[in-house]
Amino acid sequence: MKINPEIEILLQQYNIDLDEGLLYLLSVHFKLNIDERKFEQTIRQINFTKIVDREYTEDSVLIKWNMPLFVEETKYKEIDDE
Numbered sequence: 631m632k633i634n635p636e637i638e639i640l641l642q643q644y645n646i647d648l649d650e651g652l653l654y655l656l657s658v659h660f661k662l663n664i665d666e667r668k669f670e671q672t673i674r675q676i677n678f679t680k681i682v683d684r685e686y687t688e689d690s691v692l693i694k695w696n697m698p699l700f701v702e703e704t705k706y707k708e709i710d711d712e
Contacts, residue, residue, distance in 0.1 A: 631700045631701075631702060632700060632701045632702070633652065633699065633700060633701075634697060634698055634699060634700060634701050635701075636697055637652075637655070637681060637697055637699060638652075640679055640681065640697070641676075641679075644675055644678065644679050645675075646672060646675045646676060646679075647672060650669055650672040651672055651675075651676060653669070654669050654672055654673055654676060655676065655681065655682065655699055656699075658682055658693065659693075659699050680696050681695070681696060681697050681699075682694065682695050682696065682699075683696065
């Protein structure tokens, strides 16, 4: 799987550290737990870019990628609320 090059460009345009930005986006995609305190500024900056949004329902969270993370993907991925 290849990271969408548009994401890398957008992160650079918003002066977001590429490694931290991609790490956070990968953690959202793969439901990985990260210490969000260490990435607080990066998370705020990424939220501002609107690359990804979350829609909460009663039993799940819908992740809406306004820009697919991987070249091969679509914009929506549903994950279980745990």
